[in-house]
Amino acid sequence: MILDDFIVLDNTGLYCRYGQFYLDPKFPVPRAVISHAHGDHAVGGNGEVYCTGPTQRFMEHRYKRFAAQRFHIYGYRHEFLLNGVKISFLPAGHMLGSAMVLMEYQGVRYLYTGDYKLQPDLTCEPVELVGANVLITETTFADPDFSHPDAVGEVLKLNDVRGNIMLGAYALGKSQRLISLISKYCTEKRILLHHSIVPFARIYEEMGITLGKYEVYDRKLMKQQKDHMIYMVPPMVFNSYFRAVNVVRVFATGWKYLQQGNPLQLLISDHADWDDILLTVDRVKPEQIWTNHGNGRYLQQHLEKKLVVKLLN
Numbered sequence: 001m002i003l004d005d006f007i008v009l010d011n012t013g014l015y016c017r018y019g020q021f022y023l024d025p026k027f028p029v030p031r032a033v034i035s036h037a038h039g040d041h042a043v044g045g046n047g048e049v050y051c052t053g054p055t056q057r058f059m060e061h062r063y064k065r066f067a068a069q070r071f072h073i074y075g076y077r078h079e080f081l082l083n084g085v086k087i088s089f090l091p092a093g094h095m096l097g098s099a100m101v102l103m104e105y106q107g108v109r110y111l112y113t114g115d116y117k118l119q120p121d122l123t124c125e126p127v128e129l130v131g132a133n134v135l136i137t138e139t140t141f142a143d144p145d146f147s148h149p150d151a152v153g154e155v156l157k158l159n160d161v162r163g164n165i166m167l168g169a170y171a172l173g174k175s176q177r178l179i180s181l182i183s184k185y186c187t188e189k190r191i192l193l194h195h196s197i198v199p200f201a202r203i204y205e206e207m208g209i210t211l212g213k214y215e216v217y218d219r220k221l222m223k224q225q226k227d228h229m230i231y232m233v234p235p236m237v238f239n240s241y242f243r244a245v246n247v248v249r250v251f252a253t254g255w256k257y258l259q260q261g262n263p264l265q266l267l268i269s270d271h272a273d274w275d276d277i278l279l280t281v282d283r284v285k286p287e288q289i290w291t292n293h294g295n296g297r298y299l300q301q302h303l304e305k306k307l308v309v310k311l312l313n
Helices: 053-066 151-160 174-185 198-206 219-223 235-240 274-284 297-303
Strands: 008-010 013-016 021-023 031-033 046-051 068-073 080-082 085-091 099-105 108-112 134-139 165-168 190-193 229-233 248-252 264-266 288-294 308-311
Touching: 046 053, 053 068, 053 198, 134 274, 151 174, 151 264, 165 235, 174 190, 174 198, 174 229, 235 248, 248 264, 274 297, 288 297, 297 308
Parallel strands: 021 031, 031 046, 046 068, 108 134, 134 288, 165 229, 165 248, 190 229, 288 308
Antiparallel strands: 008 013, 013 021, 080 085, 085 099, 099 108
C-alpha cells in the first residue's frame, strides 16, 4: 500500500519520516540523500551525506571542509539501507554523478527523480528509468509550452556568429556539456573559461570524461579580436558585464525570458521538457505522481483522469 506520508515537505525540504532522512535538503540536516551537486540540491554542513562519487567531489570543491561531516558513497544500482528503507541510485542524465533515488519500503517503490533529462549528453551517464509505484518528479518545465530543441542544432548557431562571444552558462554541468558540444561541432572556435569554471572541468576530466579543448581565460587573447573566441562565464559574471563591448552576448538556458536582450538565443536545457516528462511517466508506469521543483498543475490537469497527481510544493 502506498503511504501518503512516505515523503512530506517541510521548511527544510523533502523528508522521509520512515527512513529518517531528507532528500536534497535546503538547510543542513543530520542525514541527507543528495541527488546531485547543484547548489539548490546540495548544501554544505550536513552530518551524514549519501551520494555518488562525483557529487562528493563537486561538493568538496565548493564547500571545502564544510561539505559534510561524513560521506557515504554508492555507485549506481548499489543498494543500501536507511532505517529499513532500501535505497539505490540510478543515472538521472542531468549532469555528471546526478542520480534518481529509488526507495523501496514495505513492497512499494518510490522513485525520486531529482533533476533529470532525456536528451543525450556525452558528459554524463544517460538517464535510466525503472518502474515504480510512485514517481516523485521535478516539474521545472512541466508546461505544454516548453519544448527543448536539439542541443546540437542550437550549438551550431555559434558557427554563424561574427565576432567573439561571451557565453553565459552555469559553472557546473551546463558548462562542461557546452565545452564538449562546441569542441565537436564548432571546431574553429577557441574556448576560454572563467577561472571559476576551470576546477569543475578538471574534476570531470579526472573522472574520465573527455571534454575537448579549452583554455583558462586570458584578457590578452580576447583583445586580439580573432573573431573565434568563446569566453564562457557563470551567470553572475555574465550579468555584471551587461555593457561589455566587442563581444556577442549569448546565454545558454531553457528559459526564454533569460534570452531577452541577447542577439542570439541558445535554448539548451539540462531538464526534462513537457514531452520528456510525459515519456518518463509512460516508462515508469506509476500508480501515483508527486510533483516537486516547479509548477505541477499542468501535469495534474493533463493526467487527472488517468493517475493521482499530488503537488508536494
